[in-house]
Amino acid sequence: MSAKRKLSLPAWIFIGMLAGIAVGLCFLGNPEFTTNYIKPVGTIYINLLKFLVVPVVLFSITDGVISLNDLKRVGDVGVKTFLYYLCTTAVAVVIGLALTSACKGLFAPLGDGALGDLTYEAKEAPAVMDVIVNIFPDSFFKPMVEANMLPLIVTAILLGAGILSAGEKGQKIGEIVNAMTEVIMKMMMMIIQITPIGVFCLMTNVVAVNGPKIVGTLALVIGIAYVGYILHICLVYGFSVRFLSGMKMTDFLKGMAPAMITAFTTTSSNATLPVNMECCNKLGAEPEISSFVLPLGATINMDGTAIYQAVAAIFIASCYGMELTLSQMGMVVLTATLASIGTAGVSGAGMLMLAMVLETIGLPVEGIALIAGVDKIFDMGRTTLNITGDASCAILISKLDRKKKAAKAGA
Numbered sequence: 079m080s081a082k083r084k085l086s087l088p089a090w091i092f093i094g095m096l097a098g099i100a101v102g103l104c105f106l107g108n109p110e111f112t113t114n115y116i117k118p119v120g121t122i123y124i125n126l127l128k129f130l131v132v133p134v135v136l137f138s139i140t141d142g143v144i145s146l147n148d149l150k151r152v153g154d155v156g157v158k159t160f161l162y163y164l165c166t167t168a169v170a171v172v173i174g175l176a177l178t179s180a181c182k183g184l185f186a187p188l189g190d191g192a193l194g195d196l197t198y199e200a201k202e203a204p205a206v207m208d209v210i211v212n213i214f215p216d217s218f219f220k221p222m223v224e225a226n227m228l229p230l231i232v233t234a235i236l237l238g239a240g241i242l243s244a245g246e247k248g249q250k251i252g253e254i255v256n257a258m259t260e261v262i263m264k265m266m267m268m269i270i271q272i273t274p275i276g277v278f279c280l281m282t283n284v285v286a287v288n289g290p291k292i293v294g295t296l297a298l299v300i301g302i303a304y305v306g307y308i309l310h311i312c313l314v315y316g317f318s319v320r321f322l323s324g325m326k327m328t329d330f331l332k333g334m335a336p337a338m339i340t341a342f343t344t345t346s347s348n349a350t351l352p353v354n355m356e357c358c359n360k361l362g363a364e365p366e367i368s369s370f371v372l373p374l375g376a377t378i379n380m381d382g383t384a385i386y387q388a389v390a391a392i393f394i395a396s397c398y399g400m401e402l403t404l405s406q407m408g409m410v411v412l413t414a415t416l417a418s419i420g421t422a423g424v425s426g427a428g429m430l431m432l433a434m435v436l437e438t439i440g441l442p443v444e445g446i447a448l449i450a451g452v453d454k455i456f457d458m459g460r461t462t463l464n465i466t467g468d469a470s471c472a473i474l475i476s477k478l479d480r481k482k483k484a485a486k487a488g489a
């Protein structure tokens with residue numbers, strides 16, 4: 079057997095990432111070649127993943143709802159999942175705020191001159207109520223064509239609920255949905271095979287483009303965000319995985335490594351969804367639970383994004399020589415939690431939603447320009463955290479569901 083066949087896919091993904099860093103370092107200061115010739119190959123990989131996102135979300139959530147078998151169980155799993163997502167995200171914002179507040183003495187306010195020539199063109203941040211109203215689609219097909227995740231999830235849940243309530247006739251459609259899910263999963267497996275190449279190409283370009291920029295204060299803020307990401311994994315997911323789900327954290331992280339590396343390099347929770355499902359199911363999540371919990375999480379659960387928004391808000395405030403009051407911090411917790419729910423699981427979306435947080439607490443949105451240049455580096459970590467949180471939820475809800483089933487069977 080050749081060496082290539084002996085190595086597992088996760089090992090190849092890891093090699094792809096290391097090789098990407100090494101080659102990227104060779105192109106430091108001269109990123110044109112990587113941007114023009116290597117990155118496009120990575121873009122092909124991301125396109126292929128994205129191409130699957132709408133069918134994966136639509137069919138897997140609908141199939142997840144159907145396989146939960148009764149509407150009460152859908153409601154039960156849905157409520158638990160939502161509560162888990164909401165609480166962990168709020169904790170994430172608090173971690174981000176506490177860490178950055180503790181270190182803010184290290185950020186020197188920038189002089190007027192330095193801030194005067196900021197050129198970030200802020201897109202208008204959506205109003206909170208608009209975010210909520212837009213969750214509910216006014217067309218069956220539009221969310222699919224526009225790959226608009228929140229309305230797509232609502233469509234899938236309603237479709238699943240309709241199929242469940244339609245009895246015998248619904249069953250026929252249910253079988254088709256189930257068969258389609260199987261087909262989509264097979265397509266997904268084919269695309270996942272080229273992950274090492276995609277990861278290599280994306281990593282090469284990130285290192286070549288961003289290498290020199292990560293100096294001084296920016297390196298410090300990035301460092302703080304990453305400490306926050308790691309703390310959140312250790313404290314929140316560590317608690318959930320070890321004490322609530324009863325799984326060794328090392329086993330969890332080992333099983334999750336392929337998905338985490340994919341998230342780190344693609345910077346898209348949506349694109350990572352297929353790999354995440356595969357990892358969770360291998361770790362023992364119930365497939366019907368993970369096909370409901372993970373697509374939902376890829377869209378609404380963004381703990382990494384929430385930490386990043388808290389860190390960025392305090393950093394930008396310090397650069398403008400402003401100090402956040404306690405009530406402003408409370409507003410950050412609220413808006414960053416909401417903003418992270420409204421953030422699409424795609425590359426860079428968290429930075430756009432940061433505008434909503436800054437606006438709510440009265441900070442200049444142009445401040446985003448201070449960190450926009452290295453947003454990719456923040457995004458790599460926050461996306462990794464985002465999908466890890468979804469996975470910890472899928473493992474926990476699966477365990478609770480198994481327990482409930484066993485109790486029912488015993489009764």
Ligand code: ASP
Pocket residue numbers: 345346347348380382383421422423424425426427428429457460461464
């Ligand atoms: N890239 C992140 C994700 O896909 C979203 C963000 O930009 O914060 O999870």
